[in-house]
Amino acid sequence: MNKQIQVGILGFGTVGSGVIRILKDHNAKIRQVTGEEISVKKVLVRDIEKNRGKISEGIQLTTNEDEVLADPEIDVILEVMGSIDSAKMYITKALKAGKHVVTANKDLIALHGNELVALAKENQCDLYYEASVAGGIPILRTIVDSLASDNIQQVMGIVNGTTNFMLTKMTNEHQSYEEALKEAQELGFAESDPTNDVDGIDAARKMVILTRLAFGMNVELDQIETKGIRNLKSIDIETAKKLGYRIKLIGTAEENNGGVSVSVGPILVPEAHPLASVQNENNAVFVVGAAVGETMFYGPGAGELPTATSVVSDLITVAKNIRLGTTGNVFNSYQHETKLMTDEEILSKYYLSIEMNDRTGLFLELTKIFAASDVGFDKIIQEPIEGGMAKVVIITHLMNRKQEKEILAKLKKADDMNLLIHLKVMEG
Missing domain, CATH: 3.30.360.10 (Dihydrodipicolinate Reductase; domain 2)
Structure with a gap:
């Protein structure tokens, strides 16, 4: 008989309830795919008395995180509570206790992902976070x-x-x-x-x-x-x-x-x-x-079941690794020296909307600002507006970030010109 994989969940909000729903509704398929029986043993909640209906039947609820994190029978921790500091503390405890972790917490992974990855490797634990980006999209x-x-x-x-x-x-x-x-x-x-x-x-x-x-x-x-x-x-x-x-x-x-x-x-x-x-x-x-x-x-970038689907998919991967004895896996094993592109290497077209006095010669001054940085126009729209003003909309040819900074600085100093907004333009 296969060992049952016990799961502890941190959080019983939208995603947490979705995870439990999927594990119950898709139990037969998950058991076939993993070759293991996966069951939720405990869930950390803020309020035990809250009515959660049938979805919580058979699951122990607790307000004490240590009852989940220190339970020797729990193999995998699913963190779906959000926050940064508390989640980091709980995940750190879980990894040090040898428990595998799945999280949907993009803020935590963005800010502290490298530290948690190193800790997971050190303790031969899996750490996955598919749901942290784009919800249900894998x-x-x-x-x-x-x-x-x-x-x-x-x-x-x-x-x-x-x-x-x-x-x-x-x-x-x-x-x-x-x-x-x-x-x-x-x-x-x-x-x-x-x-x-x-x-x-x-x-x-x-x-x-x-x-x-x-x-x-x-x-x-x-x-x-x-x-x-x-x-x-x-x-x-x-x-x-x-x-x-x-x-x-x-x-x-x-x-x-x-x-x-x-x-x-x-x-x-x-x-x-x-x-x-x-x-x-x-x-x-x-x-x-x-x-x-x-x-x-x-696909859907958030929501109860789309995000929960990604969490459970990570859990299935962990279950397979446990069965095969190949745990200690993390997403980002590929590493490369971090090097940022220079301003001269970053290229884009730009949309600029400029409010200016509608007087003779001012448009020529505007074109000179761009020409001085060797930047041409792809499209131009000029329309008169009230009060003797005009609005000029420009889409530039491709230019680098250095040229962009030069032009913005000159427009800021120019008399009778007010840059309303500037945005990048994706090439067709």
């Missing part, structure tokens, strides 16, 4: 397993469902930023304090993880150029549509000449590009490999 395992033989050149994608939902509303229903945020909060897609989502912080943390796995490089959050969507106006979204683009919050990691560049921000995506059609709270990750070419992975 992008991490795809990168480290399915694309292991390829040389990945670029990973970019929509990895924050909240901002994609808001941008969808702003694009398709002409909502303002404030209206879209309010609806996202009412539907539970955005927190009461949406800072991490709308300022690009959540996406940046996910890009830390994707960069680590795709390129073997450890990029810090402060090394990622990060912009959010707070300053986006409906007029910019409408102008982008007229020009054949959709604005999406995109995380990008690309490698060139042994260096990597990572950024997060609103980007004008050509209508024909697959990422332009990703709607609502869905996520998508676009991967370019030297051999495979372009591939895209699309």
Whole structure:
């Protein structure tokens, strides 16, 4: 008779309940796939008295984490409680106790992943975190397993469902930023304090993880150029549509000449590009490999069952490793010296919206600013606005980041010109 694998879960919220539901509903299939019986023994909760219905039947609930972490019968810990400090402390205890760990905590993995990976290896424990990026999309395992033989050149994608939902509303229903945020909060897609989502912080943390796995490089959050969507106006979204683009919050990691560049921000995506059609709270990750070419992975980026599916898939991998006696595995075994691309190596086209006095000769001064940095225009729209002013929208030719910085500095100093917004433009 096979040994039963006992599981302890930290957290009984949305994802925790989804994990238990999947383990119960798909028990027969999971038993066949793993050759093991997997059962949840204990769950750490905040409130034992809370009514959780039939889903909690047969499971011991506790408010004391040590009753889960120190239980000698528990083989695997699933951390789905969120937070950073508490989760790190609990996972550290679990690994030191020789327990395998599966977590959905992208903040923890982005900030402390290397430390936890080293601890897992030291204690011959498995550590997996597929659910930390893009919810139900198996992008991490795809990168480290399915694309292991390829040389990945670029990973970019929509990895924050909240901002994609808001941008969808702003694009398709002409909502303002404030209206879209309010609806996202009412539907539970955005927190009461949406800072991490709308300022690009959540996406940046996910890009830390994707960069680590795709390129073997450890990029810090402060090394990622990060912009959010707070300053986006409906007029910019409408102008982008007229020009054949959709604005999406995109995380990008690309490698060139042994260096990597990572950024997060609103980007004008050509209508024909697959990422332009990703709607609502869905996520998508676009991967370019030297051999495979372009591939895209699309699906729900959050939610009870999609995220729980990724957690249980990691648990199944751990169960197989336990059965085969091959534990001590982590996602990011590929490591490479971290090198950042220089400003001269980082290339992009840009969208700039500039408010200026509508007087003779001022447009010539504007063109001279760009010409001095050897940057040309791909598209130009000039429209008069009230008060003797004009708005000029420019899409530049490809330029490097050094040129971008020069132009922005000159526009800031220029009389009678006010840069309203500047965004990257994805090449078609």
